[in-house]
Amino acid sequence: MSRVAPLARPGPSFGTVELRGGNARVVLVPALGGKIAELWFGERQWLWRNAQLPFRAPDASASYALSADSGGFDECFPTVGSCALPSIVRGVGGRDLPDHGELWSQQPDLQLTTGGAGHRAHLVWQGSALPYRFERSVVVTPDGAVRCEYAATNLGELKIPFIWSAHPLLPLTGETRLSLPEGARTRVWSQDGIDLGGAGAQHKWPRPRCGGQLLDLSVPARAWKKRFACKLFVDLPPGEQALSVIEGAHMLTARCDAAEVPQLALWINNGGWNPLPRTSLLPWRKPAPYYNLGFEPAIGAPDTLSDALGAWEGAHWIEPGQTRRWTVTWSGGDAPPAADAR
Numbered sequence: 165m166s167r168v169a170p171l172a173r174p175g176p177s178f179g180t181v182e183l184r185g186g187n188a189r190v191v192l193v194p195a196l197g198g199k200i201a202e203l204w205f206g207e208r209q210w211l212w213r214n215a216q217l218p219f220r221a222p223d224a225s226a227s228y229a230l231s232a233d234s235g236g237f238d239e240c241f242p243t244v245g246s247c248a249l250p251s252i253v254r255g256v257g258g259r260d261l262p263d264h265g266e267l268w269s270q271q272p273d274l275q276l277t278t279g280g281a282g283h284r285a286h287l288v289w290q291g292s293a294l295p296y297r298f299e300r301s302v303v304v305t306p307d308g309a310v311r312c313e314y315a316a317t318n319l320g321e322l323k324i325p326f327i328w329s330a331h332p333l334l335p336l337t338g339e340t341r342l343s344l345p346e347g348a349r350t351r352v353w354s355q356d357g358i359d360l361g362g363a364g365a366q367h368k369w370p371r372p373r374c375g376g377q378l379l380d381l382s383v384p385a386r387a388w389k390k391r392f393a394c395k396l397f398v399d400l401p402p403g404e405q406a407l408s409v410i411e412g413a414h415m416l417t418a419r420c421d422a423a424e425v426p427q428l429a430l431w432i433n434n435g436g437w438n439p440l441p442r443t444s445l446l447p448w449r450k451p452a453p454y455y456n457l458g459f460e461p462a463i464g465a466p467d468t469l470s471d472a473l474g475a476w477e478g479a480h481w482i483e484p485g486q487t488r489r490w491t492v493t494w495s496g497g498d499a500p501p502a503a504d505a506r
Contacts, residue, residue, distance in 0.1 A: 178219060181276065183283045186308025188496070190285075193236075197222055197268035198287040198300065200237035203310065203332070205496020208414050211236050212333040212456045216440055224262060224269035224292075229439040232268055235333050235456075240265040241298050241316065242291070242326035244429075245467035249293075252473065255322045259293045261469060264331065266292050282306060295320030296482070310494040318482040325479040327464030327472050329429050330492060334409060334416070336434060336457040338385045341499075343408040343415075344369050344428065349399040351476075353466040357392035357436040363466070364475070369398055384432045384457065391453060393436030397465040398428045409459055415499040420461050424490035427465050427478075431458030461492045 180201065181192045191202035196219060203210045213235040222232055232238075243261040251257035262269070272287040282305040289298040301313040318324050334340075350372065352365040360372050367373060370382040379387040381396075400407075400422040407428055408417045418428075435453035465478040472479035482488050 181274070181285050183285060183302065183304040185282055185304035185306050188304050188308040188310050190302055190304055190310055192285055192287075192302065193219070194274045194287065195221070195271050196234075196236075197232075197238055197270055198272045198274075198289070199268070200302070200332070201235075203237060203494065205308065205414075205416070208411075208496065210332075210334055210409075210416050210496070212335045214454075216438075216451055222269040222271075224266070227439075228262070228264040228268060230441075232264070233439075237330065237332035238264065238268045239298075239300060240327075240329040240331050241267055241289075242294055242296065242324070242328070243467070243469035244327060244329050244331075245471075247468040247470035249325075250470055250473055253325055255320070256294060256324070261293055267298060280306070282311070291319070294324045294326075296324060296326075308495070312492045312494070313489070314491065315487050315489050316482060317487040318484050321484050323481050323483050325469060325473055325481050327462070327467075327469050327479060329460045329462040329467075331458060331460055333431075334457045334459055335411075336385055336432065336455045337411065339412055340383070340385055340457060341410040342370065342382050342384065342430075342459075343406075343410060344382075344398055345401050345405070346370075348401060351397045351399075351465065353395040353397060355392070355394045357390055358388050358394060360394060360396075372396075381430075381432070385434050385455070388434070391435035393431075393433040395458075395467065396430045396432070397462070398430060400426055400428060407459075407461070409457065410499040413499055415497050416459075417495050417497065418459070418461055419493045419495070420491065425461045425463055425492060427462040429458065429460040429462040429465070429467075431456075431460065433457070463490065 178195045183190045187206045189204035193199045246263040272289045275286045277284045282303040284303045286301045297317045299315040303311040348369040350367045350369045352360045440451040
């Protein structure tokens, strides 16, 4: 079934769209850049909510981290980190791209359809700095899967570069386990409170080297004795991939084809990063630490399109008139025993 309802959250009231199928339920907020606010499988809601930053109307001129990092599941395109396009990009060199891309600050066009194959919310965004159309269909199937179908079309006369990342934020706890391809190349983009070798350092999943010590990031909150945060990119081996987050008896899985979606970006924030400023009423009190996990199927690396076009050589291109398509399917289920997680 599908329905439209008000979103009961702190701050302004925003309309929502709810899709159900099998044991899955998705709540979307079209006015907040098409954000997925809730992702349910059975009785478990998987997405993290920022108790310190309520939902608010998006402002493209504002900082994402200070105004829109309210939790849930956003889409980042054509960049993740803010940057200026280098001069090698014909026709648009020097243009600035905002943090977390251009989609979160728009209200996309929305079309709802229902049917026996699943209930669908189709959202469409238009590029500003670059001439593109970005589409995402969220389909909740009768068997309880949530399929996200993507399409990016170049509307211009010159080829355009991009990187894309889904941006679902999940709670990070001492019980969080990650099941990813053993030995996959894992590159560091950022680090706070931990030394993984700095940007560009390479490791094999799940055991990066920190000084003279090998860590185990498959249980990220227990990997390091101090608060820390890091952004990593895991290169996926060829073929169909099943990438999982495990919490106790529950498991969330993202399925994709590495030919379409070649990376998984991991933002591990074990209390090591919070950009919110001290308040004027309580200037001596630091904002509470964030404990969250970005589990982000991605095309291209690292976070900034400028660096992806540079030394990382991780940018992707769309020719004039071309449409690039890819799919990520999310599902929930029972977790295997800890010894079998990887």
